[in-house]
Amino acid sequence: xxxxxxxxxxxxxxxxxxxxxxxxxxxxxxxxxxxxxxxxxxxxxxxxxxxxxxxxxxxxxxxxxxxxxxxxxxxxxxxxxxxxxxxxxxxxxxxxxxxxxxxxxxxxxxxxxxxxxxxxxxxxxxxxxxxxxxxxxxxxxxxxxxxxxxxxxxxxxxxxxxxxxxxxxxxxxxxxxxxxxx
Amino acid sequence: xxxxxxxxxxxxxxxxxxxxxxxxxxxxxxxxxxxxxxxxxxxxxxxxxxxxxxxxxxxxxxxxxxxxxxxxxxxxxxxxxxxxxxxxxxxxxxxxxxxxxxxxxxxxxxxxxxxxxxxxxxxxxxxxxxxxxxxxxxxxxxxxxxxxxxxxxxxxxxxxxxxxxxxxxxxxxxxxxxxxxxxxxxxxxxxxxxxxxxxxxxxxxxxxxxxxxxxxxxxxxxxxxxxxxxxxxxxxxxxxxxxxxxxxxxxxxxxxxxxxxxxxxxxxxxxxxxxx
Numbered sequence: 029x030x031x032x033x034x035x036x037x038x039x040x041x042x043x044x045x046x047x048x049x050x051x052x053x054x055x056x057x058x059x060x061x062x063x064x065x066x067x068x069x070x071x072x073x074x075x076x077x078x079x080x081x082x083x084x085x086x087x088x089x090x091x092x093x094x095x096x097x098x099x100x101x102x103x104x105x106x107x108x109x110x111x112x113x114x115x116x117x118x119x120x121x122x123x124x125x126x127x128x129x130x131x132x133x134x135x136x137x138x139x140x141x142x143x144x145x146x147x148x149x150x151x152x153x154x155x156x157x158x159x160x161x162x163x164x165x166x167x168x169x170x171x172x173x174x175x176x177x178x179x180x181x182x183x184x185x186x187x188x189x190x191x192x193x194x195x196x197x198x199x200x201x202x203x204x205x206x207x208x209x210x
Numbered sequence: 211x212x213x214x215x216x217x218x219x220x221x222x223x224x225x226x227x228x229x230x231x232x233x234x235x236x237x238x239x240x241x242x243x244x245x246x247x248x249x250x251x252x253x254x255x256x257x258x259x260x261x262x263x264x265x266x267x268x269x270x271x272x273x274x275x276x277x278x279x280x281x282x283x284x285x286x287x288x289x290x291x292x293x294x295x296x297x298x299x300x301x302x303x304x305x306x307x308x309x310x311x312x313x314x315x316x317x318x319x320x321x322x323x324x325x326x327x328x329x330x331x332x333x334x335x336x337x338x339x340x341x342x343x344x345x346x347x348x349x350x351x352x353x354x355x356x357x358x359x360x361x362x363x364x365x366x367x368x369x370x371x372x373x374x375x376x377x378x379x380x381x382x383x384x385x386x387x388x389x390x391x392x393x394x395x396x397x398x399x400x401x402x403x404x405x406x407x408x409x410x411x412x413x414x415x416x417x418x419x420x421x422x423x424x425x426x427x428x429x430x431x432x433x434x435x436x437x438x439x440x441x442x443x444x445x446x447x448x449x450x451x452x453x454x455x456x457x458x459x460x461x462x463x464x465x466x467x468x469x470x471x472x473x474x475x476x477x478x479x480x481x482x483x484x485x486x
Contacts, residue, residue, distance in 0.1 A: 065378035073398035143404025205363030
């Protein structure tokens with residue numbers, strides 16, 4: 029068998045190297061060129077949410093925005109979801125429970141959450157769940173503004189209650205939050 | 211007696227066979243080294259101590275009716291890190307007002323609205339399964355608020371399906387209803403309702419929580435604007451603001467500081483590794 033000359037091997041290695049440099053430079057340059065924002069939509073977006081409960085074991089991405097449609101999610105589905113995936117992280121030794129599972133309109137859920145937006149038309153059904161902890165979870169938040177000296181206590185008793193809202197048809201999570209005002 | 215071959219003596223010119231091997235080895239290591247260096251995937255993620263939250267960002271102190279930024283969308287990861295990393299913008303106010311307690315942070319009070327994108331680890335500190343998309347990736351666009359007497363609520367809006375692009379994030383007071391804010395996240399339009407607080411600052415940047423495992427590659431914030439309370443006009447940021455951190459990690463700083471209104475509000479960068 030004829031041997032490939034070493035010069036040929038070296039040449040092709042060099043070509044591969046040049047291609048690699050050009051490829052990664054191209055990948056970076058795409059993110060550095062911002063064409064600017066597009067015009068903003070005036071219509072409210074009803075998000076699909078993110079995967080959570082699977083009603084009856086079936087996954088669906090369908091969004092129902094019509095009032096009065098019976099929910100696909102059941103209380104059994106909700107309990108199965110928490111039994112499978114667990115609760116938010118609790119303080120050591122806590123035994124979390126599900127305090128409420130409610131199939132109510134988005135407007136009613138918003139009122140329970142002191143006016144928090146739900147992401148559905150007022151009269152469309154959602155599944156509201158209230159959990160009792162106490163919980164010890166991290167939330168996203170801003171830095172203390174410069175010029176303010178914050179000295180937070182390191183002793184936190186945790187978050188007593190967490191509330192979650194799911195789409196009553198797909199089972200997707202629409203939002204979750206702290207409910208210590210209940 | 212062994213006779214030395216004159217061609218093997220050190221005369222400043224190696225035999226052709228040895229030269230060829232050296233060239234091949236050089237090309238080979240250049241190739242491998244380039245892939246390793248440029249892909250950035252061979253570096254082990256360092257541990258960090260960010261259970262008190264770490265940041266690389268900018269704060270602009272001023273009352274405003276809105277804020278906007280465009281953030282480059284990069285493949286952020288958390289895996290089993292137990293924390294998170296986010297790239298986002300905040301509109302904040304009511305510091306010290308007891309109507310705005312920060313959950314899990316006693317004696318600190320602040321209200322805000324935020325918009326950006328984040329990891330949700332699997333499993334994570336929140337939920338075991340929130341934000342898993344059909345592609346199995348746990349990265350989401352989201353917005354959240356901490357409202358006066360309303361608590362903190364987080365809204366994951368969609369899984370991220372496209373990287374290497376810019377997404378627009380805008381938070382602005384609704385023109386017809388002051389307790390309502392319009393929140394725009396990558397083309398979606400949402401509202402933070404029953405949320406009336408006086409704004410004191412805009413912040414942009416990267417937030418890191420946990421003790422290791424999260425990774426956010428090189429990310430850029432551009433098109434940084436603020437909305438006037440006087441006439442609702444939109445204006446590009448004209449100054450560098452005050453730095454938040456960097457805590458190293460995250461690392462960050464101005465790539466191009468704002469210069470009047472001539473460069474689109476400046477370009478800020480951040481990432482979680484020191485060699486990004």
